Amino acid sequence: MRASAVYALAIHAPISIFAIVGAYMLGIDLPTFLVSVFLIQTVGISVGFHRYFSHKGFETSELMKIVMGYLGTLAIIGGPISWSLVHRQHHKHSDTDLDPHSPKHGFVHSAYSWVYTFNVTPKMLASVKDLYKDNITLTIEKLSFILPYVTLVIAYFLSPVVCASIALAMFTVFLMETSLNCLFHSPTGKVYNSALLSPVFGGSCLHKNHHESYSVNFSKAWYQLDTGYWIIKLIRK
Ligand SMILES: [Zn+2]
C-alpha cells in the first residue's frame, strides 16, 4: 500500500472520527479550539511546512524549526518532508496530469482521494533530498506518525475537553488545507486569491499571488492580509 494511504488510514481517519465523536460527547472549549487552529494552520502549515520547509523562504532558529515542524504534523496531513514532496510536485506541474491534487481530475480527487493514488517516484524523492539531509527535519518527519496521538493523549490527561478541542482543530485544519487544493485551483487551470479568507488561513488563500511570484510575502495589496508573513517577520533571523 502507498505511504500516503497508510498515513491516511492510520492517522488521519481515526483522529478525524475521534474529533467528531469527541466534540459531540466531551464538548468543545472555544478559545482552545481557535488558538489551536491558528497555531496549526498559520504557524505549522502556512509558515512552517509551506514557506519554511517546502520553499525555504526564510531563515529562523533551530527551536522555531522544531516548533513549526511539530505544529505542522498536527494538521494530520503528514510530516514536513512528505508535505514538501507533494507541494514541490504541485508547483512543478501545476494543473497538469502530473499535479498530485489538481481539480482537473475532479473535486473529490483534489480534496482527498489523491492520497490513495499518489505514487512517489525516485525522482520525487530526489526533489526533497535537501530536507532529508537535515536531522531535525528528518526526525520530525519520522515522528509525524505519532506526534498527533501523543499530543491528544497528553491533552486528555490535562482535560478531556481540551483534548476534544485540539482534535477538532486538527480535523478543521485538515479540511482547510484540502479545500485549498480544490477551491483555489479550477479544473481549467486558473488559480485564485481570497483576501476575505486569507487571515483565517494564515495567508495561504493568496494562492494566485504565491504561484505568480514565490515571494515569502504573499500579499500584493493593502487589503490582502498575509498573517503568516506577520509571524515570519517576528521569527526570521
Ligand atoms: Zn507553495
Ligand SMILES: [Zn+2]
Ligand atoms: Zn497551487
